Amino acid sequence: MTDKVDRRDFLRSLGVGFGAAVGAGASSFPIIGTAQAQGKPKGSIPSTPYKIGHMTFFTGPAAVLGEGMYKGQVLAVEEINAAGGFLGKRKIEVIKADEAAGTDANVKELRRMKLQEKVDFFCGITSSGNTPALGPVAEELKVLTIFVDGCTDFLFDKAVPNPKYVFRITNIQSADGAACALAVAQAWPTVRRVAHIHPDYSYGRNVFDHVGIVFKKLLPKTQVVSEGWPKLGTTDFTSHITKAIGAKPDLLVTSVWGGDYLALYKQALQHGLFDKMKVATTLALAVAPHALGKDHPEGVIGGVHANYHFTYPPKDRWPLNKTFIEKYHARWKEYPNFQGEGGYTATYMLKTAIEKANKLTGGWPSDEAIISQLEGMMYAGPAGYTYIRPDNHQGYKDAITGFTKNVKEYPFPILDPERVITIPIRNITAPPGWPKGEPTSTYTWIDKTWPVAKA
């Protein structure tokens, strides 16, 4: 598409929200499914435990992500069990497994969980390396599954193109780069010279691609003036920082994450990088709310994996988030990351689907009945609404990002509550029926359908 449109008009048409208001997703829909108590179940409900197999990272560097997911699910399970369990009868047992065992071992563990432990439901998964391996196995084993993360587009683009048993509720990976780029286009439309520092593996390349394609459409005058691809395990980012500074960019985009991002920003501070350019990140605030120090500069686009930050939706406007944060903090003495919210929401989505299916069928519903209720579900959780698309079983919720800010209530930077950016996920995701594309369907959809904005 070559027709040029006004950038601000196009951003408006995408529904990009900017400010303190609750995003479109959270304000446009009635609350349909929440953690409310269900009515009296219909029919006879067995009292046998309902077994959930939960797999996430409990060891290694990704444990900082994964443990939150487990904690979120355990919190939900404890609440549900305190009320008697699913349909007031079936107490939930959680069997956990460490995702750090590796993809091959994880596939075996899923089989073991289903065939030996007889799990009723499989949940969790942080790594996008694992969902494409586990998804087909879950389908083969006919085990009802909600992946909390493992957000690669590849899962439903190619690995499980016609899912029946497998669902996923986090936004897909392409949303990271797209959301970051849209935030730049919204907040800093005058940038022209762009430097990139990304980890030298697929995630970094995914972000680079999707930032690039959005910039091509919305900021067509930008040019990439520097690329840095630190290898996995890099501790000294000096060469990448000096290279970026040397290219005199207006903007640095980085998807370096976790401990690497801490090392990067602390070294960047020493080089005065933040004074020389604007900085946009995809994951700076996503790993754990307490990860960054107060020395982190304010005003950086602090990505939250396009998913959730515990300060948004604001407590005073979205009670579901307020309650969740209070309960999570009381239980675990920390604030949830997006995985924590995901584990909690996945459990309550399952509960909601079970209750709705029970009302239709009576007794304990079959997996097929539960699946029919998950498909098309619009669920109101702490992060806002999540909509499960029936065609690909992917959950969609408004992508968010924003700007880092230090406030006195927290000993770490948060998303600036006055400048949260929300984007309806449907507007940055390939629609149903769009042909599978490379590197992602979303990439080709943006490339082929978005207009180029006037400068």
Add this chain to the structure above:
Amino acid sequence: MNLGVRTPARAWAAALVGGVLGVAAATARAGHESPFYPSFYPQEIRIETLDPAAARAGWGKARVHAYLGADPFSGVTPPAEAASVQHLHSFVVLTFDGASSQPRSADGGGTDWCANAGRVIGALARDTGDFVVHPYPVTPYHSDYLQHFDLAQQARARVGGGAADGAGAALRIRSRGEFAQSLIPARWKAPASAWDATLEEIELDRLVGAERAAAGGWSTAPWARQGWYQAHRLLAGHLPDGARRAAGETASRRLLSGDYGGPTQRINLERSLVSTLRAGCERMVVGYRLRGERYNSEYSIGAENVAFDSQSGFDSAVFARTVKLKDFIWNGWLRLGIAARPAAAWNPLGGMNDGFGRMLWHAVGDPALLPAPHGGRDIANRVSVGRSPSAGAVAIPPDALMPQPSSGELRPVGAGRNAQRHIRYFAVLSSFHHGARGGVADIVYPYIFAFRWAVDPTGSAAHDPSVARSTALVRQWLAGFKVVRVEEQARNYGADLKFSYQVPVVDVYLNHRLGDPWQRSRADLSPRALNPDLRSAEPGEEASIAPPWSTLPWEVVVLMEEAVRRGVAAFSEAEARRRRVPWLDLVRDRETGRRLAALVESFGREAYRPAALSELVTADEARERWAALARFHAQHGHFLVTNGPYRLKSWSANTAVLEVFRDLSYPVGLGTFDDLAFPLKAYISRIENRGARLELRAEVDRVSRFARSYDVLRVALGAASREADERDRLECRYVIVGPDGRVVRAGVEALNKAGRFVVDLGKLAAPGRYQVITALVLGGNSVNPEVRVFEHRAAGG
């Protein structure tokens, strides 16, 4: 030479050099998370000699994250963020060595000494702060405490029942050291000229330090941390000549060579040995002393996830492999203060044996197995151990190899040879700091070295008594080895996050075997095995004696050997003094460095490799190795090359700065040993007597982490527990002591499906009263256990 496999040795080497490692081509399948990061948390570790006052002054400014040595806050109120870990530091012993304290009993049995010892202990004996009265040499900080528990209690009761007030005529006691001096009541203090006994503090480091960390990290004695062995080291030298000394030496020899019928016999032999050592009271253990070491726990400048060793504190390999800065998810700059100045030469074969050197080596070196910090069996680090199929003697394959004394040449053991133990090792190779990939030659060279440096009657430069001592264990135990194959193992995290490793599989045959009473009979899956598909047993006690492993590349060992042979330097301090040459230092001695560099250049030209390696290393490979070493020296200015997690970056008179070696070929990643930072305990909550069996219920500690802190909660463990890993890590150890005071049965039980431990009390032959001594062990933590004793009366038959 046939190395025992069909694949030619050179083909292995080629395969290793060409091994697949690291990140493959990118696709869109992987996520933002890399589930594996090689090496450990800090990206830099600075070790600096500081006196306690300087450490205290820099505490609030994060100049020191942890301090190795005496408490810098001794005598002052420590700040809230000065957290402490405690470990067994020393024994306090009383030795009747004065001229007037000869035994008075006719048979020399020392009755009077024992009575006097009781009086002295009664007079001294008050638990004060870090000093614990414990008149028995096996303490709660030893993994064999359970099998000595009743004897230790009896010893304590005897003291408690004696002249606890120190009544009676005062003995004249002299002291060695300030602490001992502080314990002695004024009226018992001896004049300088005459005394009855000497009270002194003997530090564990002085007692068994050398055995806890043998040369090169190649081989360690499994008994060095056990109470019976330390008791022998502490007391045996004071036994009078005669039957008791002979009995003690016989028992010790049998224990060191596994010359007993099984675990129960071993326990009785250990008990008998300690009783023999104590019987005459020539030297008595009065108690033990704990040392607290400090780390800064403040958020955000402090540290967390701190593992330490129950017998050496931060002076342990697990410390650098767990400690994490609070301000970082990973990475960051860690600063360690240490009281000791770097005195020993920096060579890992005969130096680095002082506090500073050990701390440096813990991070730079990488042993096959790590000593379990809180008791139990060693922990797999760079090798996994397969199940040993043999229950008794096993035939050694004729084509297994043995190094020849002096030359180290590898020759087949030949037909008709048997071993007592067969262990299959899976050794995970990686790149060395100079970039060369590890190979079979590297991991078998320690065997060659051990035999090349065996006792040399000529007294030439090719001998160092210190090295001969530190390698003696390998020579005594090794009966042959065979490289079975080289496997490729992978960590697969999907798509472009795949890591492949070369893993030689090596069968090692030993002349002796040990009967570990706490070895679980079922096949355990080592939680740290590189590949969970590899069914791996927990390493047995013998696994650390002669593992096929080296953290040093063969050419660095050869360089040191040749430097010593040519008179450039000596491995050990004693030999350096005797031969009046420098103590070999791979880092700090410029003149030695210059001469070593010249040797490297010469060896590179010659493509030199020892004759013993000629079948394992080609001339081209040798040339490449020497070139890599030369390049490393040119770039880094030293020769301390290893395949460990940290690399020496810079140094000065009182500092060493290490940088993380986050090489993708390094197979152990951050988080691997995190559970060691929480030495959790288990407790017996209920014992039920079912007649022919005891049933025990458990409570366990669980750690709940949040933000940058954690809680440890004690919870009941029931049948419904789904914490499968916790159930696997939990065990009940028991010892049944018969009416005659001998152990009749000992064993270890796993939790059953009903969530209970069952101890079988059937088939106790002799009628009478039995003591069932039990303790629960979680995750191998047997330190300071909660011991429960149950009285059982058997009808016999």
